[in-house]
Amino acid sequence: MNDKKLIVIKVAAVLMMVIVYLSLLAEEKYREIAISAEKYKFTPDLIELKKGETVILSISSEDVNHGFCSKELNIFLEIPAGEEVKYKFTPTKEGSFEFYCCVYCGKGQKKMKGKIIIK
Numbered sequence: 001m002n003d004k005k006l007i008v009i010k011v012a013a014v015l016m017m018v019i020v021y022l023s024l025l026a027e028e029k030y031r032e033i034a035i036s037a038e039k040y041k042f043t044p045d046l047i048e049l050k051k052g053e054t055v056i057l058s059i060s061s062e063d064v065n066h067g068f069c070s071k072e073l074n075i076f077l078e079i080p081a082g083e084e085v086k087y088k089f090t091p092t093k094e095g096s097f098e099f100y101c102c103v104y105c106g107k108g109q110k111k112m113k114g115k116i117i118i119k
């Protein structure tokens, strides 16, 4: 009985390690796109993506609270001051889509916008 329990525990431990390893691999396979937000611009402000390719949008605020939104792509994110927000995104349609800052960050907020081009 004891031997059986030990084997079960060992198998469970190995399975856990395999699962952790696979999940690490899975996270790494997405292309990450770093975008910084500051008064009053996004860098870069032109992002090219491929239809069907999942990417991680990694948006960071360099100063105050900002937003990262695209009505057309159904993306609505708040980017708190000094923080980084990761968003997994899979484009499903081709075209040129506007994104913009959707959290009030000052008088120049309306200038904060860019384009996502999906091919």
Ligand SMILES: [Cu+2]
Pocket (backbone or CB within 6 Å): 038, 065, 066, 067, 101, 102, 103, 104, 105, 109, 112
């Ligand atoms: Cu802003």
